[in-house]
Amino acid sequence: MIIVPEKEIGALLGRKESYSAVEQVFAAMASGDAYNFPVVREAIGHADALYGFKGGFDRAGMTLGLKAGGYWPNNLETHGLINHQSTVFLFDPDTGRVKAIVGGNLLTALRTAAASSVSINHLARKDAKVIGMVGAGHQATFQLRAALEQRDFEKVIGWNLHPEMLPNIEKVANEAGLPFEAVELPGLTEADVIVTITSSFEPTLLSEHVSDGTHVACMGTDTVGKQEVGADLVIRASVFTDEVAQAITLGESQHAVAAGDKAEADIHQIGAVINGTHAGRNSDDEVTLFDGTGVGLQDLAVASAVVDLAVKQGIAIEVDF
Structure with missing residues (x-):
């Protein structure tokens, strides 16, 4: 299994790579080659937090997994952390074995920005x-x-x-x-x-x-x-x-x-x-x-791109799991 810590994401993935990953997965969704799973999103009754899961399967990109996380509105003031916290889990579509765990905070910001950027490019x-x-x-x-x-x-x-x-x-x-x-x-x-x-x-x-x-x-x-x-x-x-x-x-x-x-x-x-x-x-x-x-597929797309880049650049942490 590969681990890509949050601290490594910024040096690996930029706006260009994020745009490409999100544009490709949007295209796969529209052609029926990728689909999202139902979203789970709950107020947990603690720390005013919202927590949930977004996932899906991209048959074209062979990407399967989910993002777990949510919104803790008091994080910045109380803990010095950003309010949005998340982690992406990728699995091997052929076997179901866990493939990678990737820090999801910066990825969420990058994939959200990439989505609006894709819309501007194609619609403005x-x-x-x-x-x-x-x-x-x-x-x-x-x-x-x-x-x-x-x-x-x-x-x-x-x-x-x-x-x-x-x-x-x-x-x-x-x-x-x-x-x-x-x-x-x-x-x-x-x-x-x-x-x-x-x-x-x-x-x-x-x-x-x-x-x-x-x-x-x-x-x-x-x-x-x-x-x-x-x-x-x-x-x-x-x-x-x-x-x-x-x-x-x-x-x-x-x-x-x-x-x-x-x-x-x-x-x-x-x-x-x-x-x-x-x-x-x-x-x-x-x-x-x-x-x-x-959508969850956006998270999986950028996380998969990060894993590929981390392996290529020798930054990926490999563990026996």
Whole structure:
């Protein structure tokens, strides 16, 4: 069995490798070569934590396994640890034997950013120049760095419930040589691409804040009850997602679908666009929305890539198990 500790991940896996792994597994899902297992997610009644499992099997990439972990909201303040904690377990599809254990914290950030990046590449207008960020926490920096690689952006604008956090994304913009401007929500109409990455249970970004032709990547809603954007925006937009079944139950689409305002049949897999079986964006005026719920296969894809790189570079720890 191979172990790749959390501390080694950053030196092994970058945005390019993460993008490739996530794009490939989205394509495999849409072609029926990969599928996710039902998600288990529970409040454990201790430390205000949410804990669960996401897993699946990718027949094309021969990747089988699960990610175990969740959200401990008091970690940073109480223990000096990031609030999201997870570990990925990979198994040999031919025998069922455990193949690898991989630290999942940085992987989760990288694969989430890669997913929105894939959606921007395949759905945003080619002439997109202004990117807007809703959210400025730890994950937002990963999101912005990945997104900036997909278009020739000229400006970054941002809004956060707590404005004092906006320097987090301003720093990333400055690193890329781009100007940054803090805006109120109506100011987001300037954006050609908007990424939302919050843990909100109340809609923040509404349809009136989004101009025609914008691509919106909603990356924070992964639990029943969460909601980052107004149902009016979901209704207005052409919606794409990682997995439809998950999007309509715990993703951003859950509210519009539950109200009967958006049909499940009108929500499409991003993998179909990657494979060329769906046209994706139809016009420069169309609003597209990616409902990024975060599927287990994303975690397995990037973890598998890390294991391959660790073995190749001699960093992998091998144990007899």
